[in-house]
Amino acid sequence: MTLPSRLLRSSDWNTVSAALYLDPPVAAPFRTAASDDLLVVAVLSGHYTIESASGRTTYHPGSVGLTAPGNTSELRWEALRPDPMESVHIRLRPSLFEGATGLPDALVTDDPLVSALATALGDAVWRDADALYADTMAQALAVQLAAPPRRDPGPLGRRQVDRVVEYMRAHLSDDVSLDALAAQANVSKFHFVRLFTRATGDTPHRYLRRLRLRRGADLLAGPESVQRIALVCGYRSPGQFATAFRREFGVSPTDYRRGDRRSDKPTRS
Incomplete structure (x- = not known):
């Protein structure tokens, strides 16, 4: 064709x-x-x-x-x-x-x-x-x-959520896959996104993004370059990191480092 x-x-x-x-x-x-x-x-x-x-x-x-x-x-x-x-x-x-x-x-x-x-x-x-x-x-x-699968595994327990979050924290700089996250919770991918979102209030992607940007904000207090911080936090370029950081905190990484903490509390977008 x-x-x-x-x-x-x-x-x-x-x-x-x-x-x-x-x-x-x-x-x-x-x-x-x-x-x-x-x-x-x-x-x-x-x-x-x-x-x-x-x-x-x-x-x-x-x-x-x-x-x-x-x-x-x-x-x-x-x-x-x-x-x-x-x-x-x-x-x-x-x-x-x-x-x-x-x-x-x-x-x-x-x-x-x-x-x-x-x-x-x-x-x-x-x-x-x-x-x-x-x-x-x-x-x-x-x-x-798709039509619903035959068995619903029920809500994620606290330990399952903790294992997923621990895995995210350990792989902030990696290209994290849905397969890997679902495996930490021991549920299928078909159920995982819905169950994790119900348990935390965020999709896995949003939850991981916030962990990465919080880590970036912490690192900006030190001497690391923005380019290095972007890589540590899983972003492919300083530009991508800066765009995500501004969306989350309301200021650029450079301004945040200089002391402009317009929004230390992440947004819910």
């Missing part, structure tokens, strides 16, 4: 990959390729009619189409307006659906949470987001799309 769209940018993480495309105003009939992944296609901009063997519908920003693992479709479309047409193609890998049944297949779905999560993954491609953020969004998307 040759997609009639132009690839703009793509990212590949542990459990999910995403690609941003500029779609042509008109697409002659083409057939999608079967895959072991669940394919989620979200419209980011543009308005067009799209047809398949199952029917015809109108796509607009926020529309989402789903192709179940192993399925193919013959598609064609035509633009309704002259504005650019962009979409994000998300491939959710089988490991995200442990214990789940009834994976969906639909030309369009109107679930606003699915649309929001898919759009967030598209934004993650542009931002070159880390694996934990992307895997967390992918797991939330998988949970929303």
